[in-house]
Every structure is written in C-alpha cells, then in structure tokens.
Amino acid sequence: TVLQAYFEIHVPSPTxxxxxxxxxxSTVxxxxxxxxxxxxxxxxxxxNDVSGATFASDLDLPPGVYAYKLRVDRTWLLDPGNPRTRSMGENRNNVLVVDGTPEPLLFAPGLPFLARHLLGGHVLTALLRKGHGESLRVVWSEGREDTQALTPMIRAGEEREHLxxxxxxxxxTAGATFRFLLDNQTLVGQATDSLPFSIPKGSDPxxxxxxxxxxxxxxxxxxRPAEDHPSWTQDPGPDRPAGGHLDGVTRSMGHLTDLGVTVLHLTPVHRAMSCHRYDxxxxxxxxxxxxxEAALKRLLVAAHDRGLRVLLDFSLLHAGEGFPAYEAVRRDGPDSPFASWFQWREKRGRRVLKHYGGRRDAPLLDLGNPEVQELVVRTARVWTERGIDGFRLDAVAQVPIALGKRVRDALRDxxxxxxxYGEVVPEHAWRWHEAGVVDVATDFSFQGVMTAFVAERSIDARVAADRLATSVHTGGLPGARAVRFLSTHDHNRFATLCSVRGDPNRTALGMLLLAAAPGTPMLVYGEELGLAADVAG
Structure with missing residues (x-):
C-alpha cells in the first residue's frame, strides 16, 4: 500500500x-x-502501536537554521507537521531553527546568519518570508538603553519563499543586543517571547x-624529483608513480615565495598503496x-625559514593493500577481530566489504568504531609533533563530527x-565550523560559478553574480574562512576546461577573478604556468 505519512515534529529536550x-x-x-x-x-x-510509529534521534546542535528532509523507504518527503520551509532553486526543505527567530523570520545567532566582520563588528543576515513586508530593520544597543539605535537592513537577494x-x-562591545523590526512594527527576537539576541562574548579568531x-x-x-633528470617530463600515466620527492618541494621554496605563496598544502605523505596516498x-x-622523515624535516625547516606555513593532507577514510587490519580481514573474513574496523554490506546472502569508488582493494574504514577513532586521533598527534602547522581534513562530511573535533583539538593542543582546512563539499560548510571541526573550508560553489561563467560561457554575468551572492547566505564561510579556487587535484584543471571548451586565454581571466574575489585563494601546482591537459577527463 502507498504510505500516507503524517509527521509531527517536536523537541521534548534540547537533544x-x-x-x-x-x-x-521500515526505514526513516x-x-x-x-x-x-x-x-x-x-x-x-x-x-510502534496502532496509531503509527515514532522515530527519534538524539542531536547536539549549536544555534543555527538547519534545512532537512525525511527519506522514508527511499522516498523523499517534506514534514507536514513542521510548517517552516525554505526553498533554494527548485528544492524545498523543512527548517529546524535552534535558538533563533519564529516565523516570519529565519535567523539564528550563528553562521551563516551571524558572522564576525574582519574590520570589526558583525554581519547579520536574515530571511523574511514573502508577504510579511518589504523591509527589515534592526533595533540594537551596545548594552545601555541610551545607546539604542534603529538601523535599516539592506535588501541583498531573494529566494522563492523569502527576501x-x-x-x-x-x-x-561584547554586550551588544539586537532584535528585528518588521514593517507592521512587530519586534522579533529569540523564540516566541522575542527576547533580544546577544552578540557572542567570545569567538575563535x-x-x-x-x-x-x-x-x-x-x-x-x-x-618535482629530488634531483632533476630528463625523463621527468614523461607522463607515467594515471595512478602510476612519477617519482616526486619531498626534497623536490624543498628545492622549489624560492619559486613559491617569489610567487607570493604563504601556505603550502601537501597531499598525503604517509605510506600508502598508490602514488596519491589516500589509500x-x-x-x-x-x-x-x-x-x-628526514626529508620532511628538511622541508619544514626550509619552509619555516622563509615564513611559509605547511598544511598536511589528513585522510583516513579508506585503506589499501598492506594495511595490517585489512590484511587480517582478507585472511579471516568477517570473523576477523578487525572486521569491525571496516564498513560492510550484504551481497547475495553474505557480508562483503565496502570499497572506495569502484575499487575492490580500498576498503572503507568505519570511523564510528572506537578503535579506529583512537588510531585517527593518535595519528593526528604524531604529525603535529613533527612540526606541521595544520591539516587539510579530507572529505569532512564523511567524518563523524565528534571525531573531527578531536582531530582539531589534537592539533591545537x-x-x-x-x-x-576542511574539504567540505556540501554547501553548508558552517555546520562543521560551528561544531569546532574546521577553521576554514573549501567553497566549491565559487569553482562551479567560475567554470560555468568563464571556462564554458554557459551563464552570463548577472547569473554568475546572483549565484555568488546566494552562496554567501546559503552556508559558505565568511571572509578569509572561505577557501576559493579554480582547480583541485581531484578534478580537471581550469586551464584544461578553458582550452577544450572554448578559449585557453580565458584562464588568465579566471585567475584575475580568483585574485580579486574575497576569501583565501588556493592554487594547484602548475596553475601559475597555465598547466593543462590535452583532453578533459
């Protein structure tokens, strides 16, 4: 029979x-x-009784506006028991507001709605449901009644349901408070009693x-190899080692500092199965x-002598052949004492390992397993003790939030x-920042807009500007916390796309826009030279 579901959402406790x-x-x-x-x-x-079934989840959520949907037996459903929704493009989702405003406003005192401004003060973003006015003002005070001010907000964009x-x-001052004033003179603050919001007294700058x-x-x-040689220019082919060396990076420090680089990000350097070393x-x-280790030490000394900081790629999502726990499971199967270290699935009545992508030799680690978690945290401590300045945390959305926070804590200790620096593919990067997992995060929306606007010419300037503006209030991190780029080491280079889809001269325009855009720019090795492939993969 067709499932006719009725949902009632309530929060009996904060979690x-x-x-x-x-x-x-059967599944929700x-x-x-x-x-x-x-x-x-x-x-x-x-x-579970004659009236239906009740499903629950314990949550630990900081203040925020969380878009969500329910997936019931593989069917996406809105929650009709929760009238609060937000539409982005063609997608309409419910929203859960934690410590924020009631209708008709969407606001909560956390990213991306409340952000510290680099030059002082804070940036407020609020969404007003259409049909409830055409303007919005902020009533705010520095902590005393005689400092109260009324300031109009600027109309910054429009969504299907909200302005x-x-x-x-x-x-x-840290004691500043504020509320919102609607056109009908209604004051809107925190929850239904409209208490004023307070500017956070402390932050993590x-x-x-x-x-x-x-x-x-x-x-x-x-x-670059440890020593230059003629055969270095020959492409060894996909996934075959070329012979690059940490000393080759050290020999290039002068070029990098002349280029204006201040942060060097290295892909994994631990022992692994493949040349990219994520397995x-x-x-x-x-x-x-x-x-x-000796070559890494030389690199760190050379970088720090020139004022460069070094971030190391940190990834323990999947293993490769030779990882001791994987070898034990290959030998003993699901009965191995290390079986719980990995993710499994059912196939034709038996349990088989889940692997990364389409591979059969890269089992996915179960990052919820306590022993795996301890391995992850211990690994983070080992690398911080070697003198690195930070991590690029790979595929952050696949790392349990509590574990990601422990990795960051291990670094900061x-x-x-x-x-x-988190590789956050979802647009709501604020979630991992507010939870204390990342300090800065990738902005893939910028890359997407630049590819469409400059490389492909599939959108015009107005659409590009609208998409960039939208990304700011949909979840990206503000200012220097947003890492913006044209290329990554996982995808086709921007120069390649410009060349095969139109005009290689567009690469320079893309680089200019990257340099001029707010946020922290990131280059992939060789981009400064226009390095490109003959065909896009």
Missing part, C-alpha cells in the same frame, strides 16, 4: 528530535544540514598568519619513497595557532 508517522515504514532517515544530504542519519524506532536582508552592525594567506597545493608525487598502509610513517 531529542521525534517524528510520529502513520503507516509502517533524517537528511540535510544536521549532517549531510548524501548520507544523513538513521532514525531509531522508539514507539534576504543583510547588515554590517558596527558593534564595539583566525590566526594572524592566515588573514592574508595564499595556498599552494602540491601533489607530491607529481611535483593508507601506515598512517604514521613518512613514505620512504618520498624521502622519509600541540600547535595553538594551527588551522584545520
């Missing part, structure tokens, strides 16, 4: 979210900005060395083929001004 359903669904998932749209979380059946307003609030950072990503195996064998050993 429990419950959904009451009529019918008898909560997906969206609470975790990730791609994976989500399985809800637990807590009550978007923004204001740089020039607060100078970015280290000064990051404020004007320029990142340069080096795929170590493909960058780990020993996460704590510097690969001898890259020069081992040893490197107080260290930075975790």
């Amino acid at each position: 429990r979210l419950q959904f009451s359903l009529s019918g008898a669904p 998932e909560l997906r969206g900005e609470i975790d990730d749209w791609a994976t989500g979380r399985q809800l637990t059946l807590v009550l 978007v307003f923004r204001l740089h609030l020039p607060t100078s 970015l280290p000064l060395w990051w404020q004007n950072a320029v990142i340069y990503t080096v795929f170590v195996d493909r960058f 780990v064998i020993d996460p704590m050993e510097v690969d001898p083929s890259l020069g081992g 040893h490197v107080p001004d260290g930075v975790v």
